[in-house]
Amino acid sequence: MRAIIPVAGHGTRLEPHTLTLQKCLLPVAGKPVLEHILDRITNAGITDVTLITGHLGEQVVEFCTSYPDANFTFVEQKERLGLGHAIYQGLDSVKDPLLIVLGDSIFELDYNRFLSCPNSTIGVAPVPDPKRFGIVELTEDRISNVWEKPDNPPSNLALIGIYYISSQLELSMGIEHLIKHDIRTKNEYQLTDAFQVMIDKGHIFNAFEIDECLDCGIPETLLSTNKTLLTRMEGNSVHDSAVITNSQIKNCTISENCLIKNSQLENVIVLRGGEVINQKIKNTIVGFDEIFNLAQTEELEL
Ligand code: UTP
Secondary structure (H helix, E strand, O other), rough: OOOEEEOOOOOOHHOHHHHOOHHOOOEEEEEHHHHHHHHHHOOOOOOOEEEEOOOOOOHHHHHHHHOOOOEEEEEEEEOOHHHHHHHHHHHOOOOEEEEEOOOEEEEEHHHHHHHOOOOOEEEEEEOOOOOOOOOEEEEEEEEEEEEOOOOOOOOOEEEEEEEEOOOOHHHHHHHHHHHHHOOOOOOOOOOHHHHHHHOOOOEEEOEEEEOOOEEOOOOOHHHHHHHHHHHHOOOOOOOOOEEEEOOEEEEEEEEOOOEEOOOOEEEEEOOOOOEEEOEEEEEEOOOOOOOOOOOHHHOOOO
């Protein structure tokens, strides 16, 4: 089976860091988000991976040359017309199944069970505030509708970004329907709208509750994911070239050429070349080559 991972987006919510590094390559618990995703899907036996590239796509291609366990193809999404449009770029007109995983979340689940579902299956998780998410409506065990940010949510089960599709061809036809009739939501061709087209034509979707969704799309979630994964690894991740003197660090990702001196850091991601001197900081991202000064930045509430 093949997987498609869309990573074309600008990642505006993680600017300024994503102005120079593609969002999926930001480090969390010591390695790029994309590497965590690839580790999980290659472990489940998927080695053919198509990446939909766009913003800073050359960085993604470069990264993949050093990832040995998968065969990659890259398809450029020339215009950012939405997730449905992005996925469409990578589909083949064959009935083969497909795994789709968004490039900014790390999912913990039994992948082998997910990938052996008999029907198309959408990964879902309960959320406290369903009005802010894409939500599935279930009729018995089948998904009868998908709603984008509904005013009256029919359930609290949100689509979180992992999908098993039983036939690429049917998804392709669903997205083509959106493009042909110019059906957009928020001016974008949405994957959820394509699913609704497929449901209306009789395609069966089931829901699968994902054990854990470690989002990496905004500063707060990138940091909480860093903390969760490093707590499990019982430590910090410090690049060989980083220098740490007279400091205490806990749950930190410290990248290449960083300097940490006379400081206390807890759950901090320091990007390449960042410096922290005489500071006590928590739940913070220190930017590329940034000389961190507490006076300029506020600690985030996770
Ligand atoms: P997001 O909706 O988080 O968009 O996309 P984004 O551009 O990455 O981030 P913001 O909203 O500007 O902060 C979820 C995933 O889908 C991909 C993104 O790269 C990300 O992995 N995507 C989204 C595309 O590849 N193309 C699109 O047109 C939209």
